Amino acid sequence: MLKIKNFTKIYANSNVKAVDNLSLELKKGEVFGFLGANGSGKSTTIKCLTGILPITDGSITICDYDIEKEPLLAKSLIGYVPDNHAVFERLTGREYVNHIANLYNVSVKDRDERTKKYLKLFQLEHAFDSQIKSYSHGMKQKITVIAALVHNPKLWVLDEPLTGLDPQSAYQLKLAMKKHAEEGNTVFFSSHILDVVEKICDRVAIIKKGVLQGVFDLKKLKEKGESLEELFMNIFYDDERFELNDKNGESK
Amino acid sequence: MKQVGRLFRLLFDEKFDFFKKNTNRKKAFSSILKYFIVFFATTAICYYAFFRIRLYGINLDEGVLGLIILVTQIIAFFMSLGGIISNLYNSKDSELLMCMPVTHNQIFITKLMVMYVSEFIHNLLYFSPIFISFGLNSNMNSIYYILMPLYLLILPIVPMALAAFVSVPFYKVFSFIKERLALAVITVLVLSGTGIYLYVNLITKIFTNINIVGQQLQVIIKINKWLRDFSSSNYLFTKIATSMNGNMTYITLPILIITSAILMVLSSLLVKLFYYKMAMKNSESRLISHKKSNSRKESALKSLVRKEFYTVFRTPGYIFQYFIYTLLMPLIVFVYDRLLITITVSSVGETMIGGAHVLILSILALLSCTISASAISREGGTYYIMKTSPVSFKKQVLAKVIFNLSIVLIFVFITMIATLIFIDINPFYIIFSTIIVSFLSIGQICWNFDMDLRNPTLDWYDSGEITSISKNTSNSIILSLVVSVVVAYLVFLFARYDIVWYLVTFFAILFAIGRIKLLRARVNYYFRNNEM
Numbered sequence: 001m002l003k004i005k006n007f008t009k010i011y012a013n014s015n016v017k018a019v020d021n022l023s024l025e026l027k028k029g030e031v032f033g034f035l036g037a038n039g040s041g042k043s044t045t046i047k048c049l050t051g052i053l054p055i056t057d058g059s060i061t062i063c064d065y066d067i068e069k070e071p072l073l074a075k076s077l078i079g080y081v082p083d084n085h086a087v088f089e090r091l092t093g094r095e096y097v098n099h100i101a102n103l104y105n106v107s108v109k110d111r112d113e114r115t116k117k118y119l120k121l122f123q124l125e126h127a128f129d130s131q132i133k134s135y136s137h138g139m140k141q142k143i144t145v146i147a148a149l150v151h152n153p154k155l156w157v158l159d160e161p162l163t164g165l166d167p168q169s170a171y172q173l174k175l176a177m178k179k180h181a182e183e184g185n186t187v188f189f190s191s192h193i194l195d196v197v198e199k200i201c202d203r204v205a206i207i208k209k210g211v212l213q214g215v216f217d218l219k220k221l222k223e224k225g226e227s228l229e230e231l232f233m234n235i236f237y238d239d240e241r242f243e244l245n246d247k248n249g250e251s252k
Numbered sequence: 253m254k255q256v257g258r259l260f261r262l263l264f265d266e267k268f269d270f271f272k273k274n275t276n277r278k279k280a281f282s283s284i285l286k287y288f289i290v291f292f293a294t295t296a297i298c299y300y301a302f303f304r305i306r307l308y309g310i311n312l313d314e315g316v317l318g319l320i321i322l323v324t325q326i327i328a329f330f331m332s333l334g335g336i337i338s339n340l341y342n343s344k345d346s347e348l349l350m351c352m353p354v355t356h357n358q359i360f361i362t363k364l365m366v367m368y369v370s371e372f373i374h375n376l377l378y379f380s381p382i383f384i385s386f387g388l389n390s391n392m393n394s395i396y397y398i399l400m401p402l403y404l405l406i407l408p409i410v411p412m413a414l415a416a417f418v419s420v421p422f423y424k425v426f427s428f429i430k431e432r433l434a435l436a437v438i439t440v441l442v443l444s445g446t447g448i449y450l451y452v453n454l455i456t457k458i459f460t461n462i463n464i465v466g467q468q469l470q471v472i473i474k475i476n477k478w479l480r481d482f483s484s485s486n487y488l489f490t491k492i493a494t495s496m497n498g499n500m501t502y503i504t505l506p507i508l509i510i511t512s513a514i515l516m517v518l519s520s521l522l523v524k525l526f527y528y529k530m531a532m533k534n535s536e537s538r539l540i541s542h543k544k545s546n547s548r549k550e551s552a553l554k555s556l557v558r559k560e561f562y563t564v565f566r567t568p569g570y571i572f573q574y575f576i577y578t579l580l581m582p583l584i585v586f587v588y589d590r591l592l593i594t595i596t597v598s599s600v601g602e603t604m605i606g607g608a609h610v611l612i613l614s615i616l617a618l619l620s621c622t623i624s625a626s627a628i629s630r631e632g633g634t635y636y637i638m639k640t641s642p643v644s645f646k647k648q649v650l651a652k653v654i655f656n657l658s659i660v661l662i663f664v665f666i667t668m669i670a671t672l673i674f675i676d677i678n679p680f681y682i683i684f685s686t687i688i689v690s691f692l693s694i695g696q697i698c699w700n701f702d703m704d705l706r707n708p709t710l711d712w713y714d715s716g717e718i719t720s721i722s723k724n725t726s727n728s729i730i731l732s733l734v735v736s737v738v739v740a741y742l743v744f745l746f747a748r749y750d751i752v753w754y755l756v757t758f759f760a761i762l763f764a765i766g767r768i769k770l771l772r773a774r775v776n777y778y779f780r781n782n783e784m
Contacts, residue, residue, distance in 0.1 A: 012783055052639040054780050076642035086633030088559060090566040095559075098547050102555035103641045108547050115547070129544045131566070 001186040002026040002049065002155055007058035009044050009210075018044045020210045021058070026155075026188060031181045033201035034190040037236055041210040042190040043083065046159050049188075050080045062155055076104060079153030083160040085141045089133040093124065093143045096132060097150055104151035111150050118146040121172050137164045145173060149180070156180055158189035162196060174200050198228040206235055255354050259362040266345075267366055291381060298385035305389075309472045312390040314497060315483025318490030320386060324379050325411050325489070328371065332408070332415035333422065335367050340523070341423055346531040356528050364520060371408040380404060395498035402505075403496055409512035416519035420526050436568050437579070444576065445583050552643045556651030563630075564623070564655070570630075578620035578659060581613075582667045588612045589675045606681035607747050610688060610756075611740035613667065617689045618696045618732035620660045625700035625728035627652045628708040628782075635710050635782075645779040646772070649705075653697055660693045684753040691760035692735060698767035700728045705771075705778045735763075 004024040010017055019041040026032050036042045047053040049060045051067050051074070060067045065074035088096055101111040119125045122142040127135060132143060141164055148156065156177070162170050177187045178200055191197050197204055198218060206213040213235045221228065306312055340363055349359050380400065387396050429436050483490045495504035550558070564570045577584070592608050627649075631638060638648055668686040672679055709722035739756060746752035 012781065047636075050636075050640045052636050053783055072642045072644060075640055078640065080636070080640045082633075082636050084633050086636070088563055088634055088637075090563045091559065094545060094547070095562065099555050099559050100637075101547070102550045103552050103643050105552070106549075108549050112547050 001028050001063060002188060003059075003061045004045070004049065005059045005061075007045070007048065007060060008056050009041075009048055009053065010056045017210050019048075019207070022207070022210075022212045023058075024205055024212070024215065026186050028186060029181050029184050030202040031177055031187040031200050032189075033197040033204035034188065034207070035192075035194070035197065035204055035232060036190075036207040040207050042207060043159055044210075045207070046080075046157055046188075046190060050078055050157055051075050076151070077154040079148035079151065079156045081141075081144050081148045081156075081158040081161050083163070085137070085144045085164075087132050087140055087144055087147070090131060092131055093128040093135075093146075096143060097147050100147040101150045106151045110152070114150050114152065115146060118149060118176070121176060122146065122169055138166055138169060141165055142169060145176075149176070152185075154185050156185060156187045156189075158187070160191060161189055162191060162193055170196075194229050194232060204228065206232065208236060256358050256362050256365075259349075259352075259354055259358060260365055263345075263362060263366045264369065267370060287377075291377070294378075295381035295385050298381050299388060302385050302389040309476075311476055311479070312386065313483075314493045315479055315486075315490055317386060317390070317493035317496065318483055318486050319479070320382060321407070321492055322486055322489045324375075324382070325407065328375065328408055329411035329415050331374065332367070332371060332412040333419055335370070336412075336415055336419045336523070337423055337426070339363055339367055340527060341419070341530045343531065350531075357524070360520075360524055360527050368408065368412060371412055372405060375404045375408050376401075392496075393498045395501075396496055399496050399498070399501065399505075403492070406508055406512055409516050413512070413515035413519040416523045420523065420530075423530060430568060437571060440572060440576065441579055444580055448580065448584060448587060552641075553647055553651055553654075556643070556648060557654050560652055560655035570623070574623035575620060575659065577616045578663050581616045581620070581663045582670045584616060585609075585612055585667045586670055586674060589671060589677060593676065604744060604747055605677055606685065606753075607740050607743035609671075609677060609681055610685045610743050611736055613664070613685050614689045614692055614736035614739055615733065617660050617664050617693050618736055619729065620663070621656060621693055621696040621700055621732065622725055622728045623700075624652065624656045624697045625704050625724040626709075626722060627656075627701050628704045629710060629722050629724065631708075632710050635708075639779075646775055649701065649771070649775055653701065656697050657694060660697075661690060664689055664693070680750075680753070684757060688739065688753075688757050688760045691757070691764040692739065695760070695764040695767040696728075696732060696735060698764075698771040699731065700724070702767070702771050702774060703727060705775065705782075708782060 002025070004022055007019060007022045008017055009019040022041075022045065034042050034045070044053065048055050049062070049067060051071050055068055062074045062077050065077070067074045088099070091099065097115055098111070106114075119128055122145070124139060124142050124146070127139055132140060135143065141161075145158075145161070148158075158177075161173060165173060174196065177189070181187050181202075201218055203215055203217050205215045216228075216231065218228065221231065302312060310316075340360075343363075346359075350356065383400055383404075384397070386392075387400075429439055491500075491504055492508065495501045495508075564574075571579075589605075589609060589612075592605055628635065628638075638645070641648070664686055668682055671677065671682050675682075703724045704722075707724065709724075739760070742756055742759075743752055746755075
């Protein structure tokens with residue numbers, strides 16, 4: 001479904017590798033978590049695989065379509081929910097979803113069916129004909145999610161999707177993610193909430209300072225009796241703890 | 253009091269980032285030097301202007317100073333009104349400040365203090381060169397220069413207090429109109445249209461009734477008489493002007509101070525009553541409903557053009573910023589041409605009318621293309637939608653070009669029809685002007701788009717900020733004026749030969765094709781490499 005091969009990203013105004021030689025492969029029907037501290041390269045990877053940023057080196061393919069060489073075909077398979085939840089605020093929810101559906105060439109029957117389903121799921125029916133400008137933060141997030149799903153994407157990419165959602169909507173979103181994967185699609189999302197990732201993901205990748213630290217099967221991890229939190233802490237904070245101890249004159 | 257002091261420092265630093273920006277001595281010195289150069293240059297220009305006025309024989313006495321004070325007070329009043337609305341009622345920081353451990357009263361007082369200081373600084377920078385150069389040209393007493401800073405300190409209080417009084421009903425009416433787009437557009441059109449009509453009417457009267465060159469002496473006598481009459485009716489400000497020059501200062505100055513203080517206290521008490529409610533109104537959210545519509549499938553291009561229309565025409569700020577000249581184009585061209593006919597018949601000659609018509613039409617049309625200089629920047633945080641959509645970027649650009657071009661062309665053609673029907677100018681000039689301006693608009697839209705594509709400003713908080721923080725809009729205005737002047741100059745230069753119209757049309761077509769080709773060649777490269 002999604003193949004990232006030796007992917008490297010250096011921003012135009014920088015010499016630092018934001019992501020360094022990252023390789024990943026996501027399977028059909030799985031929910032995949034992408035973890036890392038702030039500034040570790042999660043959003044950069046997501047922006048590159050959705051076509052927002054150009055790739056410096058390597059390749060990213062979605063269902064065998066290269067995002068750089070065949071961008072339109074690759075993009076037609078992706079549904080993207082950004083972390084800033086920016087939407088066209090002057091449009092109504094209905095106009096916005098319709099516009100996105102037009103861009104993805106979705107039939108009226110399909111868009112109506114899907115919209116109805118997700119509006120009910122996220123309890124947004126009452127605001128669908130109101131201007132998005134007057135929505136709350138959480139409502140904007142919900143309409144972004146609905147618009148991302150209106151073309152039933154093969155790959156659903158979400159950047160920090162749970163921030164700002166009320167508990168009920170967060171629960172519904174988690175369910176929607178699982179259901180989307182069960183229907184044979186793939187869900188790829190970044191998050192800081194380890195408990196959620198542990199509950200809904202099949203596998204996770206952990207990235208640190210632009211370098212992939214490993215891909216972990218959560219079932220196997222559970223079988224070993226190790227929690228995701230422990231794994232994450234070991235990868236991320238061991239070095240820093242030792243450095244701190246060193247500075248304080250304590251032994252490692 | 254300590255809290256007010258701290259808050260004042262915070263808000264003052266935020267408003268005047270001079271000290272933040274100039275952290276080292278070299279930078280601070282160059283900034284101060286820059287201010288001084290601008291100050292002295294303005295004073296020199298004002299001095300020259302007053303010197304020329306004096307040479308024509310117009311008496312620069314205290315009556316004229318009273319008139320200058322009145323004009324500066326009117327300007328200060330409108331600046332204060334804008335300042336109160338943006339800093340007190342519409343300020344984005346209100347929500348944040350209200351959460352701090354300070355009372356609403358303290359926030360209000362601090363904001364008022366910052367506003368007063370900023371008004372004083374404005375007065376010092378903008379008005380003192382006028383007062384100094386006036387003094388030098390009218391042989392004022394030396395006490396005038398000593399008292400001037402004191403008056404500059406006191407004078408902003410009265411317009412600020414009056415603006416505060418007016419601000420409450422004004423803001424309520426303004427908010428009412430602002431929330432109703434059609435009403436807002438009609439109000440602006442009516443106000444602007446009336447203003448232009450009155451202005452042109454006045455100019456037409458002057459040109460038709462007065463031969464300035466032939467009757468210079470009579471004109472000067474008339475102006476001096478008008479100034480004398482006006483200064484006697486402008487009693488209050490003439491009195492202030494007299495006291496600035498040391499006459500009866502001991503009476504006028506205390507009265508001015510006491511009156512200003514009373515007005516300030518009264519206006520503060522009034523505004524305080526409404527401040528919290530009005531400042532918080534912007535933070536309240538309520539759903540703005542629209543007519544329910546059914547889903548319908550459209551081509552991506554049509555959907556993109558529709559989205560442009562909705563997002564722009566549902567943002568009143570955009571209409572006023574970008575399309576005010578477009579909406580007024582038929583009216584402005586109509587009154588301008590009428591004026592042109594009046595002048596040219598008596599002085600210049602008919603052959604120049606065509607060139608002048610092209611000039612005004614192209615200025616207005618090309619200014620209407622300015623919105624394309626923020627075509628990408630306006631997307632802001634939503635730029636990702638353009639990037640992630642499975643629609644070619646060329647098509648997305650085309651949608652934005654179609655949007656801008658269709659508006660410009662509609663108004664250019666309405667103007668053409670109105671001019672053909674109502675104005676007695678050779679139809680040949682009017683039709684060719686329309687064709688030339690249409691092609692120039694295509695080229696200008698592509699040029700503006702190209703500029704924004706290369707250097708977009710995507711990081712903004714409020715859509716109104718784009719024009720102020722992006723240089724593309726101001727650059728596009730300059731370009732529009734340059735292109736218009738060049739084209740009109742060509743027509744003027746060879747106005748007697750009809751072939752000039754064919755040649756300029758040919759150049760306009762070349763300009764359009766060239767800019768389209770350049771934009772097409774660069775679109776994909778810049779689109780791919782724009783990082784957000």
